[in-house]
């Protein structure tokens with residue numbers, strides 16, 4: 001017993017301090033952050049052509065389409081945006097214009113209070129978003145310390161986390177999971193795939209995004225988003241996310 005206590009004392013606390021403290025560099029590496037133009041967009045003529053997903057337009061960047069490939073770096077972008085980048089509406093992911101990372105919860109979700117149960121459904125992912133979501137259950141991110149619990153049944157779930165681009169085969173299963181959840185309930189689209197189709201957008205047998213299947217309450221950009229971004233989106237959903245720049 002004293003040996004275990006001694007080891008624990010020597011190691012200290014390894015669990016992340018997020019969201020009490022900002023995300024550390026290794027929790028939100030460059031490929032986990034949104035691309036931001038380093039100069040006014042209209043001075044970066046090469047940028048739209050460098051982007052494989054059409055995320056960069058002449059006047060705005062659609063973070064929901066961005067796959068964090070960093071090809072736009074040579075054209076004057078830097079992947080330095082905030083990890084708190086999820087939005088309640090698809091339009092909030094189009095910067096500037098949208099409001100990066102608005103954290104105000106939908107009024108109907110207030111009864112979820114300080115504890116939520118989460119059910120994960122993969123509707124057609126590459127598995128990377130799955131891994132980032134499941135990292136929330138490990139001792140480092142330890143989502144249970146924040147009142148976030150994974151459940152194996154949609155009947156016990158408050159929040160439906162969806163990863164992957166919606167394949168036709170998964171439309172009915174994910175809809176049935178949603179219908180089985182008791183109200184109030186919320187849906188979070190995790191990653192570029194359920195948000196915009198990501199790298200698979202336009203392919204046969206796919207829906208263009210999760211909002212073509214279910215009402216979505218939160219979109220989390222990234223490919224994949226890092227665990228802190230997913231954690232923040234769940235907390236923002238119920239009004240407990242980190243304050244954003246410009247928010248009270």
Ligand code: SF4
Nearest residue numbers: 051066067069070072
């Ligand atoms: S990181 Fe890649 S996908 Fe995202 S805006 Fe830049 S070029 Fe486009």
Ligand code: SF4
Nearest residue numbers: 126129191192193223
């Ligand atoms: S968003 Fe990217 S990482 Fe996530 S499932 Fe789609 S391709 Fe994979």
